[in-house]
Amino acid sequence: MSTLLQAVLNGLALAAVYALIALGFVIIYKSMQVLSFAQPALMLFGGYFVVYFSSRLGLNFYLAVLLAIMVAGLSGLVIERSFLRPMVGKPVFAVAIMTIGIDLVVRIITGNLFGVESGGIGATGDPWGLGLFIGDPAFGATFHWGDVVLNQRRFAAIVAALLVIGILLAFFRYSRIGLAMRATAFDQEVALTQGVSVSSVFALSWAIAAALATVAALFISPNTGTIDVNMFAFALKALPVVVIGGMDSIGGALLAALIVGLAESLTITYQPVYAGFLGGSFSQVVPYLVMFVVLLVRPYGLFGTREVERV
Amino acid sequence: MLEVRNLEVVYSDVILVLRGISLSIPDGSIVALLGANGAGKTTTLRAVSGLLDVHNGNVTKGEILLDGEPIHRKSAAKIVRLGVSQALEGRRILAEMSVEENLRLGAHTNHRSMDANMERVYHLFPLLRDRAKSTAGYLSGGEQQMLAIGRALMSAPRYLLLDEPSLGLAPLLVQQIRDIIVEINRQGTGVLLVEQNAMMALSIADHGFIMEIGKIVMDKPAGELLDDEDVREFYLGLSGDEVQSFAQVKHYRRKKRWLS
């Protein structure tokens, strides 16, 4: 029982990270109909700035995260303005391939900026200061409930994702700009007739995606709390999540992240015991396996729009 | 005064659609722009609203002036801010969103006066107030048209461009829309009304333009157009000789295409 609970908790933490990355993909896709392959690089880029501000400059961890989010968001904006703006009106697949190039460039720049060695997200095992919140400064890196161990980075991932996603959904629902973004996604010409600057919406969607990727970067290695250049591959696993959700659906991406996160975590826990012959890292295949099954039943993903897929 | 001068528009660099048209909408007037399908009415409105880009179209000659200032190089967003707002052909409401969200979008450029403008829209269309929270996609065709017009009014425009607002509506609804256009105009907004329903448009317009394959072929006060023999006979279907065969009509139409 506690094994199951443990697997579910870990799965939720994994789902939180997938959700953050997948939302970035979906937001860009909704506004520009382009699948951006630059998300992995933006995640590393933002993550390294957290390392830089917190570990190297020694700033307060929360401040470091905030600054890194701002730097990444701004960079997303600049990337859109300089490399994607001139591509408006070009075939969508060409623009998508262009983003692969952007991904490479950003990864190389990130590597040069920070050196290739890995960096720690926060100097200590408790960068969030959760110990202070619960009045126990000696608090370690994990919570214990009986046999269940919750690494506090996982706990932080779940809380941060809920918070960030909540803010994002409220932004789309209630704010003037959020509404303009939804309108642009639904009918670009209508948005234009109402005075929305569609090009600003494109740029903003890149900024938001980069900011989300930065938050995700905090949690991609909950055990070691470090980030290194090879971890971009983690973000690629959010691609099947996006496809399962239906490409252009925020709700779909969130549900898909939950399904994939849980499935992967349960596989990590139970597959070595019950199906050991599948090998040691079979869980890596799970997102793609889930995608395969979902697409057999629902060709447009869980909540995908048919029209979108016909393009 | 909103003026189109000798405007030429080309799609995809090769398809010449507007061949030098001129028209003007004096402040506070209703101007009707009539013509058969494919004449270029929608293209004219796209040019005025700065929407040609979306359709890979370009202004290749002529100009569009707002109070004497050229606006045809300005962005769509800027043109809305200058006071020219359009309700597109086919209503194009945001079907997934609520009525109120559609109206909020209309207030994008004029957020500060949103409440006052929404009040004005609800006053013009009391029905929309009752349906404020419902999903716009579930409204009837007439209600959706009202929402589209209401949304265009949320920026408190000086000029309202309407592209075939009566399209697909039952006669009673067409009358309602017509009365509302008159009321909007009475409150001080200039209206450029594109219609295939010439009768409806000319009955409320001050001035009318008739377009045919990219040219203005008639430019007269609405009253004169209503009295014009040819317009009455072929355009308004008010011919005294009612037992004309369809073939004859078609033959006639080929000769006088702007009447079809």
Ligand SMILES: Nc1ncnc2c1ncn2[C@@H]1O[C@H](COP(=O)(O)OP(=O)(O)O)[C@@H](O)[C@H]1O
């Ligand atoms: N995006 C486009 N590309 C090429 N041709 C177009 C485009 N949009 C409209 N046209 C053509 O321009 C002409 C005028 O169309 P339009 O302005 O929609 O006329 P109307 O509104 O009077 O029916 C038509 O022949 C139409 O086929």
Ligand SMILES: [Mg+2]
């Ligand atoms: Mg038209």
